[in-house]
Amino acid sequence: MTTARHHQICLEATAYYHCISRCVRRAFLCGQDKESGVSYEHRRSWVEDRLFALAKVFCIDLCAYAIMSNHYHLVLHINKAKADSLTDSDVIDRWLSFHNPPVLIQRYLRGDIHTQDEYNAVCSIIQTWRQRLYSISWFMRLLNQFIASEANKEDGCSGHFWEGRFKSQALLDDKALAAAMAYVDLNPVRAGIAETPETSDFTSVQFRLDNSRNPKASVAYLYPFIGQNNSTQEGIPYHLADYCSGIVNLAT
CATH class of the missing domain: 3.30.70.1290 (Transposase IS200-like)
Known part of the structure; x- marks a missing residue:
């Protein structure tokens, strides 16, 4: 196995x-x-x-x-x-070097996030990407x-x-x-x-x-x-x- x-x-x-x-x-x-x-x-x-x-x-x-x-x-x-020392912007920039951004991240980059739930979802995505970077x-x-x-x-x-x-x-x-x-x-x-x-x-x-x-x-x-x-x-x-x-x- x-x-x-x-x-x-x-x-x-x-x-x-x-x-x-x-x-x-x-x-x-x-x-x-x-x-x-x-x-x-x-x-x-x-x-x-x-x-x-x-x-x-x-x-x-x-x-x-x-x-x-x-x-x-x-x-x-x-x-x-x-990886832990990277800013959220650094994490996004690095991950998007090899991937297309999901819609929520596109909106975040445009400054188009207006609710706490959306912001929490963005933070969760960034944390996942940070972990993947190592x-x-x-x-x-x-x-x-x-x-x-x-x-x-x-x-x-x-x-x-x-x-x-x-x-x-x-x-x-x-x-x-x-x-x-x-x-x-x-x-x-x-x-x-x-x-x-x-x-x-x-x-x-x-x-x-x-x-x-x-x-x-x-x-x-x-x-x-x-x-x-x-x-x-x-x-x-x-x-x-x-x-x-x-x-x-x-x-x-």
Whole structure:
């Protein structure tokens, strides 16, 4: 029996989760179908671009990712404190980045709410949206629905694209977080499609390394490495140089 998602996500235990989604049967998320010769490599950009767009809007931080031929891995950090600090206007703006507003919210935005009952209903909607902005289930839903729709449209077919619900694993301490991130970043190397982390396309480690060499580039899409005992900034409790050195050693 499957476990309800809200029982798998427990913020009291940890804010970090390793998530995986896999395509059904022989469907290709990316890569090349050796039998037909059709290449789906361009879809990697779909996933990465959508990930960055969602990370910009949701209060869920992207720690690590790897986009493979028929599945992808994510390490996510739920930032409930950030969601709680948003103003009602912020919540509305973020949620409407991916959704059309219901009539009541349209009226609220026009200043056309006149009764307490209507105002209470608006507040209830905003609170629901605030909770969804730090929900991994909603984050993954908007990612997977978009990719499935685009892939089915391109393939000229319909039906399921993903193999059921995404899988999630709680990362209960810093060691588990580091191990999961390294596992994700090293997926292309272990699969034999890249020789080093630096040449592992569409992974967070390559993205971080490329941007670390370009001071003008921004890695705002990714949750930053801040080291330990840093009380002035939110982020992953390791230094980027130490992390990269560690996974390079694991790859050799």
